[in-house]
Amino acid sequence: MSSSPITAVIDELAGQIPDRASSTGSVTDSEWTGLCEALAQVPDPRRRRGVRYPFAVILTIVVCAMVSGARSFAAIGEWVADLPADTRAGLGLTGRIPGPVTIWRVLVCVDRAALEAAIGAWIRARLDAVDTAAPRPTRRRRVRRVLAVDGKAMRATRHGTHPVHLLGVLDHARGVVLAQVDVDEKTNEIPLFSTALDQIPDLTDVLITVDAMHAQTAHADYPHARGAHLLVTVKRNQPTVHTRLKTLPWKDVPVGHTTTGRGHGRIETRTLKAVTVPAGLGFPHAAQAIQITRTSRPISNHPRDQHKHDFAMTLPRGDTT
Known part of the structure; x- marks a missing residue:
């Protein structure tokens, strides 16, 4: 084609x-x-x-x-x-x-x-229509709706004169892209964050997950204004916030969750620690900080483990600062 x-x-x-x-x-x-x-x-x-x-x-x-x-x-x-x-x-x-x-x-x-x-x-x-037609159980535990905003390069166009890069909104539970916009060659995903989410009529109490590219103050204000929550990865593209996250007293915070998986030739264990930050982190609406520690080991009998710390923030829809 x-x-x-x-x-x-x-x-x-x-x-x-x-x-x-x-x-x-x-x-x-x-x-x-x-x-x-x-x-x-x-x-x-x-x-x-x-x-x-x-x-x-x-x-x-x-x-x-x-x-x-x-x-x-x-x-x-x-x-x-x-x-x-x-x-x-x-x-x-x-x-x-x-x-x-x-x-x-x-x-x-x-x-x-x-x-x-x-x-x-x-x-x-x-x-x-499917949700409306599906029978509802008498007792159902409330499950928060989670949407991921992420970019994707179309492999079929990658080596052409006009490669296509799309920014999509994925429903975590259904695995379906609910909305997407084309990212022009002369720009990037950042200015199209709100454009993609504008296609979703109701974001009330929805959790939106994004990668470190979208750790922008405007991106924190947008879901807040629409009554949504934001979970954003923080890396060194936000050096001040990253430093503040890194210097939190993580040794005093108990592990909240641990998972272990095998894939890509290695065994990987992830531990999560979460802490409330009442004073904020100098980032709009930030209320929680999360530390993700990844320990990976090759499936072959190799003695060395590799440790890596990642950080994320949750920005609930309510004011916390």
């Missing part, structure tokens, strides 16, 4: 549903309708003269084809050609069907941001 940015975006959607890779008939009538309605919000960049196929219909068949396993323009064209006649008619394709060249011409000129927003809204609506 061509490594154009827009196909990389849709390929990211297809990756959200890997169990459908071998299925060609897994898109229901209700999903057709809902997806068409969502994609109808994407502006049509084509000139009116010579338009043969509805814009939303082309986007819908592309998304559904890729979710069903198509990974090239030719495969998408074949997937459309194999649709039952009544399904094509329900989409408004009563005559000729769009070929690979037509599909390519549409995808290279579509508004990526609008497409990402439309797909994200559709995914969130589908998840909400």
Whole structure:
């Protein structure tokens, strides 16, 4: 497949549903309708003269084809050609069907941001519908919703002239990307932090996890204003806060949690210590400090252990300073 940015975006959607890779008939009538309605919000960049196929219909068949396993323009064209006649008619394709060249011409000129927003809204609506339909147990322990904001480079475009880097919002429990934005080559993830989270309608009492790149004061203020919590890794890109975290009396803090895992040729043990910092850390809304100690040892009988300390802060939605 061509490594154009827009196909990389849709390929990211297809990756959200890997169990459908071998299925060609897994898109229901209700999903057709809902997806068409969502994609109808994407502006049509084509000139009116010579338009043969509805814009939303082309986007819908592309998304559904890729979710069903198509990974090239030719495969998408074949997937459309194999649709039952009544399904094509329900989409408004009563005559000729769009070929690979037509599909390519549409995808290279579509508004990526609008497409990402439309797909994200559709995914969130589908998840909400599943949650509503699922039977609820009589007694259920409250589980906090956790979202991760993180960037991802699209491997298919990494060596092209215009590599694609996406900043996504991942639901920890479901493993689904709820929203994402394209990171332009001339910038980085930092200014797009709030842009990505703006796509999530309600962040009340949600915990947001981010890496050290997002240890920015503006990033602390944004979730606080929306009633959310923030868990942020702190490294030496914030030297003052990092020093304050490092000099806390960790020897006097008991271990709160320990995990051990095996992978990548080593055995790794992680211990967590958490302490409340009533006076703050000179960082907006900071209320807790966490020390993560990682001890790794090669699985082979090598006597030497490697220790590494990492730090994080939690920034609850309530004022603590």
